[in-house]
Amino acid sequence: MERTFNEILGEEVSIPRSPKRIVSFSPAATETLFELGRGDSVVGVSAFCARPIEARSRRKLGSYNTVRDEVLDDIRPDLILTVTGYQRDFALRLSKRYPVYPLALPVSVAGIIDFVVKVGLVAGAVENGRDVASKLLRSLARLERIDGLNAYVEIDLGGPVTFGRYSYITDAFRLLGSGHVYEDAPSEWLKPNFDEVASKDPDVIFYEPKMFSTFAEEDVVPLLASREWRGLRASKTGNVFVTPGPLDFLAHHGPSFITEALPWLQGKLRLARERIGTQ
Numbered sequence: 584m585e586r587t588f589n590e591i592l593g594e595e596v597s598i599p600r601s602p603k604r605i606v607s608f609s610p611a612a613t614e615t616l617f618e619l620g621r622g623d624s625v626v627g628v629s630a631f632c633a634r635p636i637e638a639r640s641r642r643k644l645g646s647y648n649t650v651r652d653e654v655l656d657d658i659r660p661d662l663i664l665t666v667t668g669y670q671r672d673f674a675l676r677l678s679k680r681y682p683v684y685p686l687a688l689p690v691s692v693a694g695i696i697d698f699v700v701k702v703g704l705v706a707g708a709v710e711n712g713r714d715v716a717s718k719l720l721r722s723l724a725r726l727e728r729i730d731g732l733n734a735y736v737e738i739d740l741g742g743p744v745t746f747g748r749y750s751y752i753t754d755a756f757r758l759l760g761s762g763h764v765y766e767d768a769p770s771e772w773l774k775p776n777f778d779e780v781a782s783k784d785p786d787v788i789f790y791e792p793k794m795f796s797t798f799a800e801e802d803v804v805p806l807l808a809s810r811e812w813r814g815l816r817a818s819k820t821g822n823v824f825v826t827p828g829p830l831d832f833l834a835h836h837g838p839s840f841i842t843e844a845l846p847w848l849q850g851k852l853r854l855a856r857e858r859i860g861t862q
Contacts, residue, residue: 601707602662614837728760729852
């Protein structure tokens with residue numbers, strides 16, 4: 584066993600050098616574990632851990648902050664991974680019974696890479712963690728800036744949510760050269776004021792439906808109409824984009840945010856710039 588200090592818990596955590604029974608309540612940590620070659624050690628996940636597809640076959644223990652105690656006790660994990668924020672109190676409760684290592688939510692795209700390295704450090708995949716981090720850095724280096732656009736992003740997390748300056752999502756837009764309507768808000772996330780968004784008249788709108796919902800791309804038209812947003816610049820130029828697939832896309836800070844979400848955002852911003860240029 585190795586003892587490592589965790590700043591969120593404020594105490595040392597005893598973790599095997601190479602954990603054999605890992606439970607992850609963080610979709611990002613789950614994806615990272617598989618990316619690091621530790622998927623065989625993942626024995627339990629939350630109901631929202633859907634990346635990669637192999638993770639869906641692992642035993643489901645609960646949601647973001649609930650757990651089926653009988654399943655957890657049957658598994659007897661030697662490492663549990665959670666994140667901070669909404670899971671902090673949950674992690675503190677679990678730490679009374681099993682080794683828990685909460686990971687800080689990233690506030691930047693660079694923080695996602697740091698997240699990968701930290702998962703590798705505690706999961707016995709130190710070199711793999713650094714290798715994956717290097718690959719992600721190279722992916723970032725290939726991105727191009729699409730300067731001068733003002734974007735608005737909204738994600739349905741049981742209600743409309745947008746993001747302030749403490750979010751990796753806002754940082755992603757700045758990395759790609761674009762502004763964000765709420766980039767100066769002093770928070771990670773907040774509930775948007777629809778009249779305020781309209782007054783900012785964004786060039787491009789990104790909308791992410793609730794995970795596993797049946798929301799279709801054409802459903803965004805009546806949504807905009809219900810808010811009287813049909814006259815916004817983004818609507819008139821056709822620069823309203825719905826994220827692909829039924830899973831969290833932007834609301835997911837695993838490695839695929841860098842390898843999939845960022846290139847997708849770049850492509851849509853480039854398209855938005857082209858459409859504006861033809862007006």
